[in-house]
Amino acid sequence: MSVGTRERILKAAKEEFSRRGYYRTQISHIVERAGVARGTFYLYFKGKEELFKELLLKTVSELRELIKPVELSRDPKEQVRENLERILRYALENEELARIVLFRACEPELSGPVREFLNSIVKLTEDSLKKGIKMGLLKEHDPHAVARAVVGAVKETVAGLIEEGGDPKELSEKLLSFSVGGLWRD
Amino acid sequence: MSVGTRERILKAAKEEFSRRGYYRTQISHIVERAGVARGTFYLYFKGKEELFKELLLKTVSELRELIKPVELSRDPKEQVRENLERILRYALENEELARIVLFRACEPELSGPVREFLNSIVKLTEDSLKKGIKMGLLKEHDPHAVARAVVGAVKETVAGLIEEGGDPKELSEKLLSFSVGGLWRD
Amino acid sequence: MSVGTRERILKAAKEEFSRRGYYRTQISHIVERAGVARGTFYLYFKGKEELFKELLLKTVSELRELIKPVELSRDPKEQVRENLERILRYALENEELARIVLFRACEPELSGPVREFLNSIVKLTEDSLKKGIKMGLLKEHDPHAVARAVVGAVKETVAGLIEEGGDPKELSEKLLSFSVGGLWRD
Amino acid sequence: MSVGTRERILKAAKEEFSRRGYYRTQISHIVERAGVARGTFYLYFKGKEELFKELLLKTVSELRELIKPVELSRDPKEQVRENLERILRYALENEELARIVLFRACEPELSGPVREFLNSIVKLTEDSLKKGIKMGLLKEHDPHAVARAVVGAVKETVAGLIEEGGDPKELSEKLLSFSVGGLWRD
DNA sequence: AATGAATGAGTGTTCATTCAT
DNA sequence: TATGAATGAACACTCATTCAT
Numbered sequence: 001m002s003v004g005t006r007e008r009i010l011k012a013a014k015e016e017f018s019r020r021g022y023y024r025t026q027i028s029h030i031v032e033r034a035g036v037a038r039g040t041f042y043l044y045f046k047g048k049e050e051l052f053k054e055l056l057l058k059t060v061s062e063l064r065e066l067i068k069p070v071e072l073s074r075d076p077k078e079q080v081r082e083n084l085e086r087i088l089r090y091a092l093e094n095e096e097l098a099r100i101v102l103f104r105a106c107e108p109e110l111s112g113p114v115r116e117f118l119n120s121i122v123k124l125t126e127d128s129l130k131k132g133i134k135m136g137l138l139k140e141h142d143p144h145a146v147a148r149a150v151v152g153a154v155k156e157t158v159a160g161l162i163e164e165g166g167d168p169k170e171l172s173e174k175l176l177s178f179s180v181g182g183l184w185r186d
Numbered sequence: 187m188s189v190g191t192r193e194r195i196l197k198a199a200k201e202e203f204s205r206r207g208y209y210r211t212q213i214s215h216i217v218e219r220a221g222v223a224r225g226t227f228y229l230y231f232k233g234k235e236e237l238f239k240e241l242l243l244k245t246v247s248e249l250r251e252l253i254k255p256v257e258l259s260r261d262p263k264e265q266v267r268e269n270l271e272r273i274l275r276y277a278l279e280n281e282e283l284a285r286i287v288l289f290r291a292c293e294p295e296l297s298g299p300v301r302e303f304l305n306s307i308v309k310l311t312e313d314s315l316k317k318g319i320k321m322g323l324l325k326e327h328d329p330h331a332v333a334r335a336v337v338g339a340v341k342e343t344v345a346g347l348i349e350e351g352g353d354p355k356e357l358s359e360k361l362l363s364f365s366v367g368g369l370w371r372d
Numbered sequence: 373m374s375v376g377t378r379e380r381i382l383k384a385a386k387e388e389f390s391r392r393g394y395y396r397t398q399i400s401h402i403v404e405r406a407g408v409a410r411g412t413f414y415l416y417f418k419g420k421e422e423l424f425k426e427l428l429l430k431t432v433s434e435l436r437e438l439i440k441p442v443e444l445s446r447d448p449k450e451q452v453r454e455n456l457e458r459i460l461r462y463a464l465e466n467e468e469l470a471r472i473v474l475f476r477a478c479e480p481e482l483s484g485p486v487r488e489f490l491n492s493i494v495k496l497t498e499d500s501l502k503k504g505i506k507m508g509l510l511k512e513h514d515p516h517a518v519a520r521a522v523v524g525a526v527k528e529t530v531a532g533l534i535e536e537g538g539d540p541k542e543l544s545e546k547l548l549s550f551s552v553g554g555l556w557r558d
Numbered sequence: 559m560s561v562g563t564r565e566r567i568l569k570a571a572k573e574e575f576s577r578r579g580y581y582r583t584q585i586s587h588i589v590e591r592a593g594v595a596r597g598t599f600y601l602y603f604k605g606k607e608e609l610f611k612e613l614l615l616k617t618v619s620e621l622r623e624l625i626k627p628v629e630l631s632r633d634p635k636e637q638v639r640e641n642l643e644r645i646l647r648y649a650l651e652n653e654e655l656a657r658i659v660l661f662r663a664c665e666p667e668l669s670g671p672v673r674e675f676l677n678s679i680v681k682l683t684e685d686s687l688k689k690g691i692k693m694g695l696l697k698e699h700d701p702h703a704v705a706r707a708v709v710g711a712v713k714e715t716v717a718g719l720i721e722e723g724g725d726p727k728e729l730s731e732k733l734l735s736f737s738v739g740g741l742w743r744d
Numbered sequence: 745a746a747t748g749a750a751t752g753a754g755t756g757t758t759c760a761t762t763c764a765t
Numbered sequence: 766t767a768t769g770a771a772t773g774a775a776c777a778c779t780c781a782t783t784c785a786t
Contacts, residue, residue: 021293023209027781037747048781106292107207129369138369145360146369148346149339156338157331166331174331182368183315183324183332191770213756223772228757393665395581399760409768420760478664479579501741510741517732518741520718521711528710529703538703546703554740555687555696555704585777595751600778
């Protein structure tokens with residue numbers, strides 16, 4: 001068989017979870033969509049919760065790999081923009097996973113990996129901001145508060161991309177331009 | 187009785203929903219916390235879903251009232267900052283409601299009012315940006331993309347305030363300063 | 373007050389039970405229709421079941437009183453017809469009670485009084501038939517089987533009167549004529 | 559397995575419904591009697607009400623098939639008697655179903671199919687009576703009133719057969735003889 | 745590896761009844 | 766007498782999981 005049973009179930013689960021959320025998605029929805037029997041599901045996954053967490057962990061780990069550390073040898077703004085673009089592109093190409101991470105992981109017991117990921121991104125951003133400030137490149141903002149704001153701006157941009165479509169490259173440029181230059185003309 | 191039964195149930199429900207989310211919260215959790223009998227719950231609320239929606243609708247409607255339109259007679263930046271401060275203060279004083287709206291309203295059937303609210307705020311922001319651009323006050327950004335980014339920044343700042351604490355006034359200033367002036371020194 | 377609270381409740385209960393049946397009728401239906409508070413109901417009745425049984429017992433006892441023993445000094449057929457007419461008239465004037473007894477007393481624990489009443493009427497009819505046979509007035513039918521048939525014919529005629537209306541006197545004549553003379557012309 | 563799960567549940571349901579009536583019968587009664595788990599019930603039936611209605615519909619449809627139209631080529635009385643016998647025999651062989659239809663289908667929302675069936679039988683009887691009158695075989699009775707009476711007599715005879723036992727053939731003869739010839743000797 | 749019938753703990757909701765006022 | 770807020774036992778139905786085949 002060209003595509004394994006496990007992959008069929010994973011694909012079906014992504015679709016169902018992203019449409020219905022964790023609690024409204026039933027095992028029967030998943031196995032029907034995957035075209036396998038109920039029992040087969042439990043040959044590949046310990047249960048519904050484990051499967052959901054696996055999807056979350058896989059996604060945040062892939063997202064993490066998309067974020068490359070900024071090197072001093074190249075323009076840092078461009079590198080940040082590339083990171084943004086990669087994330088936006090990933091969300092566009094993995095819409096269901098992005099939807100699950102952004103909108104469907106809200107019960108406390110399930111959202112742990114996502115919250116950790118976001119916190120680590122906030123931390124990463126904060127450290128970069130601190131570095132930029134120290135190097136004199138950035139204004140003297142409160143790095144933590146601004147890091148949260150920036151991460152929030154990115155999250156919402158990703159959400160917008162998923163809901164309304166758009167071009168990852170352009171959006172990354174707009175987001176960067178706003179973050180870097182602010183709104184005010186003067 | 188100094189405090190009504192309905193209020194006791196509402197308070198307990200806010201606490202439970204904000205801690206456990208909609209699906210993990212059972213009626214028995216709510217009535218036990220409220221110190222009333224199971225049947226009493228149904229004297230005041232049609233059911234679990236209705237109660238949850240009531241909490242969501244009440245919150246977004248209160249949030250909406252906190253946002254005052256910007257008047258031309260005063261400094262617009264200060265008015266925007268006041269709006270931000272009011273929202274942050276509300277979230278701090280109504281932590282449970284804020285947590286429910288931000289983190290616990292994610293199942294598609296329940297999150298409708300919240301999504302509508304956020305979309306309306308994005309629209310409002312977008313219109314303000316357009317006006318500011320037309321008046322020459324703001325740079326020529328894509329108003330829609332930037333509006334999403336700004337709303338995302340606010341959302342995440344609210345989330346940070348709830349999770350880590352902070353001062354609404356200071357945070358509103360930091361948020362405004364970042365949005366207005368951007369990160370870059372030059 | 374011209375009409376007592378107890379009577380108001382009884383009246384409301386008759387209406388509700390006859391429309392909805394025992395299980396679909398709730399105490400709240402009865403007290404709302406009666407215009408009294410929930411608690412008041414329990415000042416006058418021990419509970420829902422007791423009230424229902426009271427209605428049944430009252431009705432069958434009133435029905436019983438309508439059936440006069442046949443005297444030898446007058447035409448027996450006319451006396452039977454008068455009994456029938458009285459029963460039909462009672463059903464027409466007490467439609468709700470009749471409906472309850474005929475259609476709404478079907479759960480085993482509730483229908484006891486009605487079944488006993490019907491059995492006693494079958495017995496009464498049977499005895500009359502036996503007497504009539506002994507006196508040479510009636511054909512030599514199986515008295516028990518025929519008594520059931522006759523009682524069934526009366527029951528269904530009462531039901532028809534309630535559902536479709538009609539004149540008690542005429543119906544009693546038709547019923548008697550059928551029972552006495554049968555269908556066959558020859 | 560020699561007998562299917564669905565049949566086991568149906569059998570148990572017939573027994574419980576016929577003994578306790580619709581509302582007093584709990585799903586737990588049915589599944590315990592059937593020897594299956596609670597959830598198994600819902601694999602085969604949508605719910606308690608649907609199952610009850612299925613039993614009613616099945617029974618009235620089977621009863622309907624037992625009633626053969628009277629042909630002109632044979633003695634009409636004998637054909638009517640055969641119809642009666644078939645119905646009585648069915649009731650005897652399907653005591654639980656007969657008991658449900660006769661005694662347990664009394665709540666307005668549930669009794670619809672039974673009422674329709676009885677009305678159609680009254681109509682059928684009425685039409686036959688009219689034909690008989692037109693052909694000069696029967697006396698000039700009010701066909702509708704007499705049809706109700708006849709159907710009532712049959713119903714009660716069925717009830718008596720179930721409660722007290724008896725021979726379908728003999729009972730059909732007695733019932734016919736009473737209906738055809740009446741009670742009066744002269 | 746795959747099936748799908750069977751399981752049973754869990755949960756939202758109802759409604760007759762009580763009791764403090 | 767009358768009230769009506771409060772009670773809590775009861776019940777239908779769901780659905781993740783198991784297991785014999």
